[in-house]
Amino acid sequence: MKTTQRILAPLLVLATLLLTAPALAAPLVECDLSLDRTVLPAGLSQKAVIKVSLDVPVIPLEVSRPPVNLTLVLDRSGSMSGNKIAKAREAAITALRRLGPQDIFSLVVYDHNVKTLVPPQSAANVEWIEARIRSIGPGGNTALYGAVSQGAAEVRKNLYRPYVHRVVLLSDGLANVGPSSPADLARLGAALIKEGISVTTIGIGNDFNEDLMTQLADRSDGNHYFVESSRDLPRIFAAELGDVLSVAARKVVIEIDCPKGVRPIRIIGREGRIRGNRVEIHLNQLYGGQEKYALIEVMVEPGRADETQKIADARCSYENALTNKKERSVAVAQVRFSKRQEDVRRSASKTVQKSLVENEMAEARDKALDLYNAGRKDEAVRQLKEKSDEISLRSQNLGFDDIAQEAEGALEEDAATFAAPAPLAPAEKKSIRSESYKVRKQQKDY
Numbered sequence: 010m011k012t013t014q015r016i017l018a019p020l021l022v023l024a025t026l027l028l029t030a031p032a033l034a035a036p037l038v039e040c041d042l043s044l045d046r047t048v049l050p051a052g053l054s055q056k057a058v059i060k061v062s063l064d065v066p067v068i069p070l071e072v073s074r075p076p077v078n079l080t081l082v083l084d085r086s087g088s089m090s091g092n093k094i095a096k097a098r099e100a101a102i103t104a105l106r107r108l109g110p111q112d113i114f115s116l117v118v119y120d121h122n123v124k125t126l127v128p129p130q131s132a133a134n135v136e137w138i139e140a141r142i143r144s145i146g147p148g149g150n151t152a153l154y155g156a157v158s159q160g161a162a163e164v165r166k167n168l169y170r171p172y173v174h175r176v177v178l179l180s181d182g183l184a185n186v187g188p189s190s191p192a193d194l195a196r197l198g199a200a201l202i203k204e205g206i207s208v209t210t211i212g213i214g215n216d217f218n219e220d221l222m223t224q225l226a227d228r229s230d231g232n233h234y235f236v237e238s239s240r241d242l243p244r245i246f247a248a249e250l251g252d253v254l255s256v257a258a259r260k261v262v263i264e265i266d267c268p269k270g271v272r273p274i275r276i277i278g279r280e281g282r283i284r285g286n287r288v289e290i291h292l293n294q295l296y297g298g299q300e301k302y303a304l305i306e307v308m309v310e311p312g313r314a315d316e317t318q319k320i321a322d323a324r325c326s327y328e329n330a331l332t333n334k335k336e337r338s339v340a341v342a343q344v345r346f347s348k349r350q351e352d353v354r355r356s357a358s359k360t361v362q363k364s365l366v367e368n369e370m371a372e373a374r375d376k377a378l379d380l381y382n383a384g385r386k387d388e389a390v391r392q393l394k395e396k397s398d399e400i401s402l403r404s405q406n407l408g409f410d411d412i413a414q415e416a417e418g419a420l421e422e423d424a425a426t427f428a429a430p431a432p433l434a435p436a437e438k439k440s441i442r443s444e445s446y447k448v449r450k451q452q453k454d455y
Contacts, residue, residue: 038258038295039064040325042342045365046407048356051314051346056274059305059342060361061265061290061323065257068297068331075330076111077253078129078172079104082160083145084180086120090147093213096239097179100246101142104177107250108132113172115163116141119156120148129166153180154193157208157225164206171333173256173294174206175231177249179242180222181213191220198228205260207231207293209249213239215435219442227280230293232452235443237436248455252296258327258336261292263303266322270310277304278368278449295327301451304368312346319343357407366400366416371445374423378441381427393424 045058068074081101085094105114110133116126127141160176168174198208209231210222219235226233232252234245263281265288267273273283281290281303290303305321312318323340347353373396380389397420404413427433447454 036338040338042340062302078113080115080160093239096242100242121150176208195224198225219439255297257297258295261327263290371448
């Protein structure tokens with residue numbers, strides 16, 4: 010009996026390992042490809058939309074999260090006096106108290122001068138750090154570019170370690186010291202994402218430059234918030250820390266390869282590159298419990314009836330923030346061609362169509378605001394109406410009348426807002442930019 014047990018025991022262990030090995034080897038991030046239609050009309054060149062979804066499970070509480078390397082960059086210019094600076098101090102303390110002893114915290118303040126008030130150190134030094142935060146008072150102008158650069162420099166002091174690296178910028182005014190255009194800050198953001206540093210921007214009140222703040226966040230893959238009232242600052246900082254503390258994957262690269270006969274045309278809603286038949290999109294991080302996606306429009310050459318064709322291969326490469334190991338997940342998408350229009354219509358995905366419409370509407374609103382700000386009000390109104398007609402017709406043809414009606418109503422309302430005799434209020438412009446940004450980046454709505 011004992012001999013039998015000695016023989017069976019190793020076999021049972023081996024069987025257990027073999028059964029659990031696939032589960033242990035499964036990538037953290039699930040990559041999925043879905044199409045606006047899985048059946049295309051035969052004999053015709055057709056545009057199709059590929060949705061690349063990256064799904065990350067909620068990280069269990071018992072799993073140790075990756076440590077955070079956080080720098081707050083706070084505006085203390087003269088316009089921040091009164092309740093704004095008081096709420097900014099409260100928000101900074103809220104952020105600090107969300108961190109643990111394994112996290113690194115630093116604080117940069119700026120007006121016309123930039124100063125590191127709290128050099129990088131363990132967030133466990135709560136008492137001393139809070140005293141420094143409470144000492145912040147208002148000063149002069151706004152050296153925003155220099156402040157973000159110094160905030161990034163503080164993050165770099167621990168860049169070699171496996172942290173989640175984040176700069177959080179708060180400003181209520183226009184950048185008026187040093188480089189100050191949206192293009193300048195966009196270039197800074199694009200440089201920082203290459204180092205694995207994201208910048209989240211928080212604009213407070215009605216005087217900050219929303220184009221500058223959204224471009225900095227966009228190019229570095231951070232979040233963006235428009236805070237109309239300073240009383241909301243602690244809540245927004247808490248929400249941002251919720252994202253930072255749930256990072257599950259870093260340095261994410263999505264690559265989509267299309268075969269001969271399928272040509273990528275554009276990336277909808279996100280920044281990325283198209284090189285021949287390859288599309289490449291970079292994200293700095295993915296959060297546990299959240300889905301991120303990218304939409305790519307392709308041109309598909311005519312296919313024969315009942316023929317099946319691969320339309321794309323996708324690879325998602327990333328660093329698992331829980332294990333610090335590199336992982337990869339893959340997916341494939343294919344279409345079938347049919348002469349029957351009903352087959353095409355039945356194959357349409359409402360989920361993909363809804364994501365497409367939301368992103369096209371966000372892009373249309375951003376473009377309309379650009380035209381409006383350039384003094385081309387009539388063009389802004391016209392392009393919103395044209396986009397409404399385009400989305401409505403396409404959605405109806407696919408049998409999604411509810412999507413068509415919702416989009417048409419929303420864009421017609423936008424067109425009426427832009428066409429109104431009274432100028433758009435600053436808060437309205439900031440709200441348009443902020444809401445469009447959330448849609449394009451799939452930023453959680455708090």
